[in-house]
Amino acid sequence: MRFTPSVVASAALLSTANAAIKGFNYGAQFNNDAAKTLADFEYEFNAAKNLPGTDSWTSARLYTMIQHGTQNTVIEAIQAAINTKTTLLLGLWASAGQESFNNEITALKAAIAQYGTAFTDLVVGISVGSEDLYRISADGAGGNPGTQPDVLVDYIKQTRDAIAGTSLSGAKLGHVDTWQVYVNASNNAVIDNLDWIGMDAYPYFQSSFANGIGAGGDLFFDAYNQTVAATKGKPVWVTETGWPVSGETVNQAVPSADNARIYWEDVTCKLVNDNVNLYYYILQDVQWGNPSPSFGIKPGGDLAQVSPLFDLSCPAAAKNADPSKVIGNGYVAQLSPTMSTVFVFDVRPEDQGKTCNLAFHMPPASPWPDMSPVKIRSPGGIIVSSVGQQAASAEISANDVGSSNFVGWVPSIQPANQYNIASVPCAAGQRVAYQIESTGGLTMDFFQMTVPPLGLFMSVS
Numbered sequence: 160m161r162f163t164p165s166v167v168a169s170a171a172l173l174s175t176a177n178a179a180i181k182g183f184n185y186g187a188q189f190n191n192d193a194a195k196t197l198a199d200f201e202y203e204f205n206a207a208k209n210l211p212g213t214d215s216w217t218s219a220r221l222y223t224m225i226q227h228g229t230q231n232t233v234i235e236a237i238q239a240a241i242n243t244k245t246t247l248l249l250g251l252w253a254s255a256g257q258e259s260f261n262n263e264i265t266a267l268k269a270a271i272a273q274y275g276t277a278f279t280d281l282v283v284g285i286s287v288g289s290e291d292l293y294r295i296s297a298d299g300a301g302g303n304p305g306t307q308p309d310v311l312v313d314y315i316k317q318t319r320d321a322i323a324g325t326s327l328s329g330a331k332l333g334h335v336d337t338w339q340v341y342v343n344a345s346n347n348a349v350i351d352n353l354d355w356i357g358m359d360a361y362p363y364f365q366s367s368f369a370n371g372i373g374a375g376g377d378l379f380f381d382a383y384n385q386t387v388a389a390t391k392g393k394p395v396w397v398t399e400t401g402w403p404v405s406g407e408t409v410n411q412a413v414p415s416a417d418n419a420r421i422y423w424e425d426v427t428c429k430l431v432n433d434n435v436n437l438y439y440y441i442l443q444d445v446q447w448g449n450p451s452p453s454f455g456i457k458p459g460g461d462l463a464q465v466s467p468l469f470d471l472s473c474p475a476a477a478k479n480a481d482p483s484k485v486i487g488n489g490y491v492a493q494l495s496p497t498m499s500t501v502f503v504f505d506v507r508p509e510d511q512g513k514t515c516n517l518a519f520h521m522p523p524a525s526p527w528p529d530m531s532p533v534k535i536r537s538p539g540g541i542i543v544s545s546v547g548q549q550a551a552s553a554e555i556s557a558n559d560v561g562s563s564n565f566v567g568w569v570p571s572i573q574p575a576n577q578y579n580i581a582s583v584p585c586a587a588g589q590r591v592a593y594q595i596e597s598t599g600g601l602t603m604d605f606f607q608m609t610v611p612p613l614g615l616f617m618s619v620s
């Protein structure tokens with residue numbers, strides 16, 4: 160049998176393909192008030208790109224343009240973003256009065272002058288302010304300093320003036336705040352002056368609601384839906400959300416890594432699948448201190464060395480998949496009694512008259528199970544079916560797989576094996592789709608990858 164890399168490389172999982180922005184929030188200083196430097200920001204941006212089970216967490220939301228501890232020097236995160244090809248949601252701190260806002264504008268203009276398009280090409284948006292309306296609201300318990308809506312509107316105008324005629328003039332302006340302020344009509348003038356709306360929502364903090372982890376997803380999407388309804392059709396970006404890994408219980412919300420994983424699956428994975436721009440809170444928040452609650456995906460220590468506290472992969476058999484996205488390596492498939500994954504292959508026209516062989520490959524067990532690209536959480540086998548819907552342009556969703564025809568099965572998946580599932584005449588020039596389902600209780604997830612081969616492959620003989 161001839162192993163055909165070009166066919167292998169066209170294997171595509173139907174989900175996880177998406178175009179939306181994925182990133183994290185990045186503060187300007189550590190817990191001991193030491194400023195993050197160029198090396199620190201680079202380290203963080205690179206760590207975000209290399210999180211196991213994820214791809215393309217390559218955007219950074221900043222809270223300020225100013226290097227911590229200086230008056231108006233450009234924050235070193237800008238150079239780090241250029242060095243690491245990280246896109247930027249810029250932030251202008253807007254809760255400390257006009258003079259301080261002037262310093263933000265000075266730093267913004269300095270960055271444009273200093274770095275030019277190397278910088279401005281990376282900018283996906285600018286947020287004028289962060290939770291300023293929350294801090295003056297009843298929910299924020301008047302916990303000033305915040306900013307009145309009319310002052311924010313003025314800052315938004317000042318920002319538009321500052322970027323006019325520069326290479327940043329096309330930047331989309333938004334504001335970040337808690338979802339509650341957007342449903343408060345007193346803040347409508349702010350919404351009217353924005354290109355997009357940044358929403359922060361934390362079910363953990365919603366102490367007047369039944370906010371156990373089981374309700375986390377519903378509380379979040381209720382907040383999101385209310386924000387969408389209140390913001391007049393403007394795009395809503397999720398600029399902060401997360402579930403703490405440690406800290407105090409708030410009403411029914413219990414911080415733990417296990418609960419953060421559940422929240423990740425219920426909220427993060429759904430937002431990713433729905434192509435909503437997302438900045439998760441947060442990659443790491445415990446450096447040089449012990450915040451409580453802590454929302455960090457990674458514990459303290461060397462970011463490049465410490466493992467995430469919970470699994471970051473997303474169920475692959477999800478909705479709104481984009482089959483036109485062709486992928487080779489690094490996409491996560493998830494199999495369990497409730498989750499299946501669909502794979503598509505583009506069969507080349509020149510394979511007319513040949514035989515296409517479907518095989519499932521398992522690499523040898525890894526000496527480092529935590530680092531392994533495949534995790535079998537509960538043993539069992541797989542059932543492979545061809546999926547009726549083969550239209551190249553159609554979107555296939557979990558509910559839309561339609562009729563499927565059994566093509567083969569493996570009763571028990573073991574490391575270091577190649578399982579030949581079926582050999583069929585090649586559907587030359589067509590896109591074909593196969594669904595893998597779990598049987599016998601199998602729960603596993605893996606990255607489809609070619610070296611060593613792992614996942615479902617089609618070869619031609």
Ligand SMILES: *[C@@H]1O[C@H](CO)[C@@H](O)[C@H](O)[C@H]1NC(C)=O
Nearest residue numbers: 292295296297298343345346
């Ligand atoms: C509604 O918004 C206004 C203006 O931001 C604020 O003063 C007021 O406290 C908010 N109302 C509530 C109930 O939070």
Ligand SMILES: *[C@@H]1O[C@H](CO)[C@@H](O)[C@H](O)[C@H]1NC(C)=O
Nearest residue numbers: 376377378379380381382384
């Ligand atoms: C949010 O809106 C979507 C789309 O209308 C709906 O399917 C979903 O059930 C809503 N979620 C909540 C929690 O209200």
